[in-house]
Amino acid sequence: MANPYLVPAIVAVTLITVAIGFYGLKLARTTSDFLVASRTVSPNWNAAAIGGEYLSAASFLGIAGLILKYGVDVLWYPVGFAAGYLALLLFVAAPLRRSGAFTLPDFCEVRLGSRWLRKLATLFVIFIGWLYLVPQLQGAGLTLTTVAGGPYELGALLVGAVVTTNVALGGMRAVTFVQAFQYWLKLTALAVPVIFLAMQWQSDGRPAVTPPDGPTFRTTITVVVEEPATLTLPDGGIRAVRPGDELTFAAGDPVPAVSGAITDGPDWLLPSAAGSEDQDLFATYSLILATFLGTMGLPHVLVRFYTNPDGAAARRTTLVVLALVGMFYLLPTLYGVLGRIYTPQLLLSGQTDAVVVLLPGAALGGGLTGQLLAALVAAGAFAAFLSTSSGLLTSVAGVISTDVLGRGSVRDFRLATLVAGVVPLVLALNVSGLDVSQVVGLAFAVAASSFCPLLVLGIWWRGLTDLGAAAGILAGGGASILAVLVTVVGSPLSGWPATLIAQPAAWTVPLAFTVMVAVSMATRRRAPADVGATMLRLHAPEALRL
Amino acid sequence: MAAPIDPSPDPAAPTGLPRSRVVLAEVARQGRGPERTRTELTQQTVVGEALVRGLVRAQLALALRLSLVVAIGLGGLPLMFAIAPAAGAVKLFGVNLPWLLLGVGAFPFLVGIGWAYVRLAERNEQDFTDLVQRPER
Numbered sequence: 130m131a132n133p134y135l136v137p138a139i140v141a142v143t144l145i146t147v148a149i150g151f152y153g154l155k156l157a158r159t160t161s162d163f164l165v166a167s168r169t170v171s172p173n174w175n176a177a178a179i180g181g182e183y184l185s186a187a188s189f190l191g192i193a194g195l196i197l198k199y200g201v202d203v204l205w206y207p208v209g210f211a212a213g214y215l216a217l218l219l220f221v222a223a224p225l226r227r228s229g230a231f232t233l234p235d236f237c238e239v240r241l242g243s244r245w246l247r248k249l250a251t252l253f254v255i256f257i258g259w260l261y262l263v264p265q266l267q268g269a270g271l272t273l274t275t276v277a278g279g280p281y282e283l284g285a286l287l288v289g290a291v292v293t294t295n296v297a298l299g300g301m302r303a304v305t306f307v308q309a310f311q312y313w314l315k316l317t318a319l320a321v322p323v324i325f326l327a328m329q330w331q332s333d334g335r336p337a338v339t340p341p342d343g344p345t346f347r348t349t350i351t352v353v354v355e356e357p358a359t360l361t362l363p364d365g366g367i368r369a370v371r372p373g374d375e376l377t378f379a380a381g382d383p384v385p386a387v388s389g390a391i392t393d394g395p396d397w398l399l400p401s402a403a404g405s406e407d408q409d410l411f412a413t414y415s416l417i418l419a420t421f422l423g424t425m426g427l428p429h430v431l432v433r434f435y436t437n438p439d440g441a442a443a444r445r446t447t448l449v450v451l452a453l454v455g456m457f458y459l460l461p462t463l464y465g466v467l468g469r470i471y472t473p474q475l476l477l478s479g480q481t482d483a484v485v486v487l488l489p490g491a492a493l494g495g496g497l498t499g500q501l502l503a504a505l506v507a508a509g510a511f512a513a514f515l516s517t518s519s520g521l522l523t524s525v526a527g528v529i530s531t532d533v534l535g536r537g538s539v540r541d542f543r544l545a546t547l548v549a550g551v552v553p554l555v556l557a558l559n560v561s562g563l564d565v566s567q568v569v570g571l572a573f574a575v576a577a578s579s580f581c582p583l584l585v586l587g588i589w590w591r592g593l594t595d596l597g598a599a600a601g602i603l604a605g606g607g608a609s610i611l612a613v614l615v616t617v618v619g620s621p622l623s624g625w626p627a628t629l630i631a632q633p634a635a636w637t638v639p640l641a642f643t644v645m646v647a648v649s650m651a652t653r654r655r656a657p658a659d660v661g662a663t664m665l666r667l668h669a670p671e672a673l674r675l
Numbered sequence: 676m677a678a679p680i681d682p683s684p685d686p687a688a689p690t691g692l693p694r695s696r697v698v699l700a701e702v703a704r705q706g707r708g709p710e711r712t713r714t715e716l717t718q719q720t721v722v723g724e725a726l727v728r729g730l731v732r733a734q735l736a737l738a739l740r741l742s743l744v745v746a747i748g749l750g751g752l753p754l755m756f757a758i759a760p761a762a763g764a765v766k767l768f769g770v771n772l773p774w775l776l777l778g779v780g781a782f783p784f785l786v787g788i789g790w791a792y793v794r795l796a797e798r799n800e801q802d803f804t805d806l807v808q809r810p811e812r
Contacts, residue, residue, distance in 0.1 A: 204777035208749065208785075215745065215785050219738040219792055413753045441797065448789045455782030462778040589735050665727050668734065670800040673807055 132490065134504035135276045142314070142508045146515050147295055149307045172442050176449035178305045179433050181312030183210075183450070184457055185261075185517035186268030187569035189315060189510050192458070194481035196465025197472075202413065206570070207458035209417050213424025213573075214454060218447040221425045223440035224588045224667040231435050232524070233428060233580055234532055240587045242657050243595035251532040253579050253606055254428045255549075258525035260572040260613065261427070262518055262553035267568075268482065269514040270557065275483045276507045285557050292518045293550030296526065297543045305436065311516040312453065318509020319460040322489045322502040326467055329492050336470050351377045376477065384473040412632040419574040419634035425584055426576030428528070429520035439671045464488055486510055525549040570632070571613045578637035579606030582645050588667055590646075591660050597649025605641020609633045730803045734796060741792050749781060 188210060195203040230236035234250040237243060266285045273284030330336070359369050370376070378384075424430060437443040468475065468484035471492040475481050486506055493499030529545035579602045586593045586601075612633035629636065649656075657663070756773060765772040 201771070201773045201777065204774070205753075208777055208781045211782055212745065212749070212785055215789050215792075216742070218789050219741060223796070410753055410757050414750075417750065417753075441800075444793050444796065448786070448793050451789045452786045455786055458782060459779060462774075589731065661724055661727065664731060665723075668727065668731050670804055672800075672804050 132276070132495075132500045132503055134500050135507050138504035138508040139273075139276070139511045142511045143291060143515065146307055146311070146512070146519075147291075149310065172437070172446040172449055174305060174309050175433065175436055175442075175446045176453055177309035177312045179308075179430065179446070179450045180453040180457070181308035181310070181315065181512075181516045182429055182433065182520035183427075183454060183517070184312065184315050184513060185569065186265050186510070186513050188457070188461065189319070189513040190268050190272070190482045190485050191264075191569065192461040193464035193468060193485045194475075194483070196462055197468040197475060197484050198481045202409065204462065205413055205416050206420065207461060209420025209573075210424070211451060211455045211458055212417075212421050214447055214451040216421050217425045217430075218444060218451065220585050221588065222434065222443045222447040225431065225584070226434050226437050226443035227440045227667050227669075227671070228663075229435075229666075232432060232528055233426070233583075234528060236584070236587065237598070240657075240663055241593065241595045241598060242659075243598075246595045246599055247532065249599055249602060250580075250583075251528050253575070253602060254528045255525055256610065257426065257572055257576050257579075258428050258521050258528075258549070259553045259556070260575065261429075261569060262521050262525075263556045264568040265514050265518045265521070266554055266557035269511070269518075271480070271482055272486055272507065272510045272514075275480070275486050276503075282558055285554065288514055288518070289550060289554040289557070292515060292522055293546060293554075295515075296519055296522045296550070297546040308516045308520065311512040312457075314512045315509045316453075316457055316460075318505050318512070319457070319464070319485070322506055323460055323463050325498060325502055326463070326488065326492050330467060330470070351375055370477075378474070384476065411635060412628050415574075415628075415632035415635035416570060418638055419570060419577045419632070421577075422581040422638060423573030423575075423577035423634070426580030427573075428524040429517070432520075432524045432527070441671070461485070467492065522546060522549055567631070568617075571609075571616065574632070574634040574637065575606055575609045575613065577634050578609045578641045581638065582641045586642070586645055586649075591664060592649050592653065592656060593645070594649045594652045594655040594657075596652045596655055597645050597647075600648040601641045601645025604644040605637045608640060609637040612637070726803070726806065730799065733799045733802075737792065737795050737799065741788055745785070745788055748784060752776060 188207070192203070192206050195206060225236065228236055228239050230239045233254055234247040237246045237250045266289050269288035270281045270283075270285030273279065273287065274281045434443055434446075437446055464485045468481075468488055472484055472487050475484055475487070486503070489502040489506055490499050493502065523546075526542060526546040526549040529549055530541040534541045534545060582601050582605065583598050587598070612630045615630050752773070767775055
């Protein structure tokens with residue numbers, strides 16, 4: 130890769146992030162009550178910050194890659210990721226802010242007055258945080274490898290080290306401004322190249338995304354295979370490829386069909402039909418449920434709600450986040466679609482997550498425009514890893530330092546950050562063959578089947594008890610964690626078991642709700658005596674000043 | 676055999692509530708205005724509790740109604756495409772309908788629902804505030 134602008138762009142983003150973080154650190158030291166000060170954050174700034182933190186590697190890289198690979202069926206990922214904020218707005222935003230709880234464990238204590246339930250919630254926050262961090266580090270490693278060469282491990286290690294150091298020094302605690310900046314950077318980094326890409330597509334004579342004779346290579350290209358696959362060659366022959374194999378294609382050669390990816394035009398273009406694909410329909414609904422209900426259980430998202438001045442502002446913030454996130458998600462689809470035309474080789478190499486980063490160079494050529502746009506996209510991708518991993522790391526480290534180490538001093542926080550950063554890094558180095566978006570989808574499923582019922586029932590139902598909450602979290606969350614473990618380390622399954630394990634939300638979420646309600650009813654006597662006062666606090670408008 | 680325990684309280688026995696001194700002048704000073712409703716809310720009286728239950732129920736009903744709209748509007752799409760694959764082949768502006776609905780249309784739809792929710796939820800809260808501050812109306 131001979132793009133001289135790539136490395137400077139990435140270095141610049143990293144430096145700006147660290148610089149704003151350090152500036153914020155100074156600010157936080159002079160104003161002792163920096164948390165209270167941040168309660169005056171306006172909904173617009175706050176929303177941009179939440180958006181910046183939320184739009185992770187999975188959103189920036191993963192969705193386009195999935196669309197390139199699977200087509201219209203995976204459009205549910207962006208829709209669900211955005212719709213999650215609607216669920217958050219409808220059921221959680223204002224009451225959660227009014228509860229005064231900082232984190233999910235805090236909420237358990239405020240609502241149910243139980244210390245040990247708090248510990249259980251802590252465990253789940255840590256697990257979800259790590260499960261979400263692993264794909265961020267993977268994506269970072271992948272991007273660095275793709276744009277600057279070098280081994281994957283080095284990239285993941287480098288990003289992990291930068292983020293951990295930054296958070297440990299306290300730089301990312303002034304997150305609002307950094308992350309708001311990173312939202313707009315990410316939006317720009319996708320939106321500006323799309324304009325050029327669309328113009329290029331126009332001037333190429335609008336090549337069809339699904340040509341009748343199947344896709345072809347536009348330029349002579351050598352593909353290095355990264356994952357084992359079976360290719361169906363255009364002449365009907367079948368060839369198995371192994372990682373490290375090099376295949377060369379001339380311009381105009383048809384793209385061979387790859388096992389695992391959808392290369393057939395209509396299958397890619399149209400939603401999976403009824404009949405044999407009952408499993409697909411189930412998987413789609415399961416995914417919708419996971420993303421719709423999972424967002425409210427993500428630790429790094431909830432932390433930021435406390436920075437709103439009051440419940441009404443929390444609502445308005447969520448609405449603006451929904452709009453910002455929705456605006457962003459219009460873009461990855463275009464990258465996935467144009468990727469079919471300009472970077473079909475990614476289907477062969479298995480590196481579909483790299484499509485966003487490689488597309489500008491592939492479509493616009495090696496000229497100055499192509500190079501600058503490629504650098505812009507790489508910078509945006511880097512902002513995605515930095516802001517999401519920093520936010521996750523901060524929330525996991527915060528929970529570890531206050532609930533596990535116990536005292537919550539600055540020294541504890543730094544130690545906790547180290548622990549919180551090293552574990553996912555080790556995991557990311559050892560499991561590199563996973564789809565970024567699939568792992569994130571699993572993190573959403575775990576959140577949806579543990580914290581979503583806890584929050585929804587805790588906020589809207591007086592009858593919830595601590596035993597009921599714990600039983601529901603253990604049943605639903607435990608089942609989905611099991612599904613994650615089977616997916617990540619278990620042997621591959623097929624048929625219905627595979628679908629049920631790969632997209633568990635459709636059965637784990639109802640399970641969690643049912644167990645939580647049933648056990649609460651059975652242990653009715655344990656309902657906190659002050660539930661009336663808590664309900665008043667959660668729902669009464671601040672204007673009354675009760 | 677132990678005698679069955681009578682669950683109903685003995686009217687002669689002292690109840691668990693501590694005795695409190697009622698100064699009539701203080702009660703009179705509280706009047707019938709907003710202060711009293713406010714106290715009823717914070718003291719969790721029957722009236723206060725009913726008020727809060729009403730608010731919670733109204734907000735929950737609103738949230739559930741709007742989720743139903745989303746569940747039907749968006750959640751019905753996979754089923755529709757599965758039952759009637761022809762719908763997926765319909766083209767608008769040269770793009771297949773599923774791509775337009777999911778890739779573009781879903782986001783303004785979600786924002787619209789969210790906007791409606793914020794308005795209606797704030798109206799519910801305003802009604803509640805009015806009720807507390809001017810209970811006699």
